[in-house]
Amino acid sequence: MALHNDIGRWGEDVAVSYLQQQGYVILHRDWSYRHRDLDIVAIDKGTLVIIEVKTRRDERYANADEAVTPQKVRSLSIAANAYVKQYGISLDIRFDIITIVGQPTDIHEVRQVKDAFLPFI
Template structure:
């Protein structure tokens, strides 16, 4: 795994697979607009879920969740509303989740999922 971008893409793919195995339906990834980017968009039953994915090779610089700031959460909330409006989901309940992926390359990745990290 040579680049940060490749590591991030791997983490997002692993996170999407993980969420789908747990019954969520991933409907979009890497959605971009002028205000920013959403890593994953999924539905958990009728709940629209915007997912921030953080991937690291090790814990040397802290746990992946530690890099999710309050400002990022506020931006994700605004992006979630924009995504919903753009795709015609005006009245869907909304949740923001975070997924941490630790992937050292040689071992099985460790994936953690936090539901409802910001309301």
């Protein structure tokens, strides 16, 4: 596996651990719909939360959460819609971004942006 894939997987592991410490119930990781995926799907106090995880070794060039482009928001919206339909979800839905800055050998920073964007299709 390429180094960036290893860092991304590590970042998702960190995000899941962080969310569980905050009381979230993790439903799925890397849930796929066609060529789209949802990094983490969780429940937080009765709300379905779709979490996009962005991991960077550093933020020298840009903040990690700026990597969620309008195209990515559209893709997440389509996948979330499919998820809700497939599982018959009737909860409120929120879209969050979690950024992980660092790498497994370094101290890292975890930031969560709740209600980071509104979905659109």
